[in-house]
Amino acid sequence: MKNTEEDIKLKVIMSWLKRLGFEENEMEFEKTFTIRLGKLSAKICAEEQIKIHRRLDILVKRNGENLFVIEVKTDGKKLNDNDKEQAIIYARLVNPIASIAMVTNGKESKIYRTGDKTELEQNKEAILGYKINTDDIQRIYAEALENFIGYSAENVKTFCDAQIKDNMKTLLGTSEELNKKYIPELYVPSKKLAKRIDEFLVSDKPVFAIIGESGSGKTCSMCGFAINLLKDNPVLFYRANSLYEGITKSIANDFNWVFSSYYDDIQLLKRINKIFKDRKIVIFIDAVDDWDSANKIAMLGNFASKINNLNFKLIISCKSSQWDMFLCDKGIPTPLSEEIYLSSKYYLIEPFDDEEFFTMIKKYQQVYNYYGTFGEDVLKECRKLPFLLKLFFGVARIKKIPHLNFSIKEFYDEYYKTIIDRLPNRDKEYAERILKLLARILYENNLNSIKEELLRAEGHIPNNEDIRHSLFECNILEKHKIDSEYYIGFYFQKYREKQIIIDAPIRANAEAYLDLYIKLNIGSEFCILRNMIYKTIEHELPEALEKLASLHFC
Numbered sequence: 266m267k268n269t270e271e272d273i274k275l276k277v278i279m280s281w282l283k284r285l286g287f288e289e290n291e292m293e294f295e296k297t298f299t300i301r302l303g304k305l306s307a308k309i310c311a312e313e314q315i316k317i318h319r320r321l322d323i324l325v326k327r328n329g330e331n332l333f334v335i336e337v338k339t340d341g342k343k344l345n346d347n348d349k350e351q352a353i354i355y356a357r358l359v360n361p362i363a364s365i366a367m368v369t370n371g372k373e374s375k376i377y378r379t380g381d382k383t384e385l386e387q388n389k390e391a392i393l394g395y396k397i398n399t400d401d402i403q404r405i406y407a408e409a410l411e412n413f414i415g416y417s418a419e420n421v422k423t424f425c426d427a428q429i430k431d432n433m434k435t436l437l438g439t440s441e442e443l444n445k446k447y448i449p450e451l452y453v454p455s456k457k458l459a460k461r462i463d464e465f466l467v468s469d470k471p472v473f474a475i476i477g478e479s480g481s482g483k484t485c486s487m488c489g490f491a492i493n494l495l496k497d498n499p500v501l502f503y504r505a506n507s508l509y510e511g512i513t514k515s516i517a518n519d520f521n522w523v524f525s526s527y528y529d530d531i532q533l534l535k536r537i538n539k540i541f542k543d544r545k546i547v548i549f550i551d552a553v554d555d556w557d558s559a560n561k562i563a564m565l566g567n568f569a570s571k572i573n574n575l576n577f578k579l580i581i582s583c584k585s586s587q588w589d590m591f592l593c594d595k596g597i598p599t600p601l602s603e604e605i606y607l608s609s610k611y612y613l614i615e616p617f618d619d620e621e622f623f624t625m626i627k628k629y630q631q632v633y634n635y636y637g638t639f640g641e642d643v644l645k646e647c648r649k650l651p652f653l654l655k656l657f658f659g660v661a662r663i664k665k666i667p668h669l670n671f672s673i674k675e676f677y678d679e680y681y682k683t684i685i686d687r688l689p690n691r692d693k694e695y696a697e698r699i700l701k702l703l704a705r706i707l708y709e710n711n712l713n714s715i716k717e718e719l720l721r722a723e724g725h726i727p728n729n730e731d732i733r734h735s736l737f738e739c740n741i742l743e744k745h746k747i748d749s750e751y752y753i754g755f756y757f758q759k760y761r762e763k764q765i766i767i768d769a770p771i772r773a774n775a776e777a778y779l780d781l782y783i784k785l786n787i788g789s790e791f792c793i794l795r796n797m798i799y800k801t802i803e804h805e806l807p808e809a810l811e812k813l814a815s816l817h818f819c
Contacts, residue, residue, distance in 0.1 A: 278323065278335060281374055286389030293326040322355055324363065333365035333376075333392070344368055344375060353382055357405050364397050380405055416526060418540050421499050428519055429495060429502045433488055436504075440632045443655065447488040450632050451655075453617065453625045454489050461612050462490060466545050466578060470606035472569045473578070476585040477614030479687065479740040480652040483582040486614065487551045490580070494547050499537070502549045505556035505581075512550070512568045538575045547578045554587035554738070562591050566600030573604060584738055585613065616648045625654070633658040640670035646757075650740075656680055680757070687739045696736055699724060703742070703753070714754030717744070 323335045336352035352366035356379045366377045376385040380397045438445025465473040477483045491502045508515045513530035521527050592602040630636050647653045656679045657669050685693055702724050706715050736742045743756040
């Protein structure tokens with residue numbers, strides 16, 4: 266027997282089903298289907314099963330209803346109880362539950378009731394006549410979940426597939442859901458980073474650190490490489506700020522909620538390590554700088570030292586501006602720093618090379634169905650900060666703009682919304698006030714950056730109060746030192762120019778109208794108009810002026 270999906274379907278399954286009385290046109294075959302693993306779900310893929318396990322599981326539907334799961338032994342080996350159990354468990358775990366489970370090796374075939382596991386007569390009437398009692402559905406699902414999730418290499422890999430998708434669900438989008446961070450259809454892996462990760466996996470160091478500016482593509486790289494490595498390795502993925510109970514306990518909790526056997530965190534890691542003696546278990550922790558835990562550096566160092574002689578590998582990401590604190594504490598190297606691959610102690614995300622960037626542009630054109638032209642300065646900035654591409658293409662598709670350059674006002678509106686959304690909620694209103702204040706001061710003084718003390722004075726920020734770190738970490742503002750003085754300006758040069766050239770004069774005009782309004786002394790409506798003018802942006806200014814005129818002259 267040839268071990269291809271189509272051969273199995275035509276030569277084995279269809280011939281058998283026809284003998285049972287079914288016609289091909291009344292059957293639907295799903296070679297990739299989803300099973301429920303508690304709160305998670307995982308895909309069962311025919312192609313991978315044939316290649317790795319020498320078997321094939323197919324979900325068969327009739328009139329859109331899950332009818333049965335067929336387990337096909339592709340190597341022709343004799344059927345046994347394990348084949349029966351595997352088919353019944355999959356039939357119980359699909360949603361909704363399939364009433365029948367079938368197993369065949371091409372010569373011998375058996376049919377079982379999913380509910381009580383008893384063998385069923387091999388004819389169409391018996392198959393269609395059997396239905397699971399609805400009162401038993403939850404019980405047999407729970408039983409299947411418990412029996413299925415034993416600690417085998419196959420089950421752990423299936424679990425990892427589900428765990429990654431669940432923990433990436435706030436990041437993972439599609440060509441129809443472009444508001445997420447990681448869109449597989451737009452992703453282009455870095456060849457340099459791929460080479461470094463391959464080298465790391467065979468090295469004797471347990472930790473690999475990816476660092477870069479906000480918007481440089483760290484999270485996309487973490488998601489992309491996690492999914493790619495999952496093809497051959499067990500892989501787990503976490504956002505650092507979701508590790509409420511630390512690393513090992515969070516991992517153990519994930520497994521214990523799904524697998525039937527309960528292990529504490531130490532036992533769990535040892536158990537997984539024993540299962541995968543010949544493969545690396547790779548754990549991704551994204552954005553460790555966003556982790557709220559006061560002990561995050563110590564926990565990472567402790568975890569790294571514990572897995573040093575095991576088959577585990579840890580890949581983490583961090584903003585470059587925050588990385589130093591993970592390496593050194595009061596002049597002393599941290600335990601974590603001793604466990605990191607590369608002598609530099611990090612891999613810095615670099616701009617894409619020409620081939621990679623060209624490929625990325627092509628992908629964006631296809632997904633957004635936009636084939637306009639780009640200004641050279643736009644391409645330069647987008648290569649440095651790939652997230653800008655998504656903003657430009659999004660605006661271009663909606664506004665039908667034939668040529669992309671930095672004079673498009675809607676781009677800056679999207680940029681502002683995007684960077685503000687990156688901030689913690691507690692900092693958003695603060696950021697809006699500081700950005701407007703900084704733009705006004707830069708405009709009035711015709712400067713690119715101002716002394717920190719001037720910004721503090723104008724913004725009434727006490728010297729003992731830090732200007733919010735998130736404004737610098739998210740690359741909204743930048744700070745640099747000249748002699749003994751610190752200067753602050755906008756990080757993104759083009760946005761800085763837009764703030765100074767467009768927004769600041771508008772606000773200056775609005776303030777002039779406000780002065781006029783005060784002199785007119787209209788009185789009770791003052792607070793309403795004052796708030797409107799202070800919050801005004803370009804497209805709202807006429808509304809504010811109209812309100813002013815109506816209050817005074819009507």
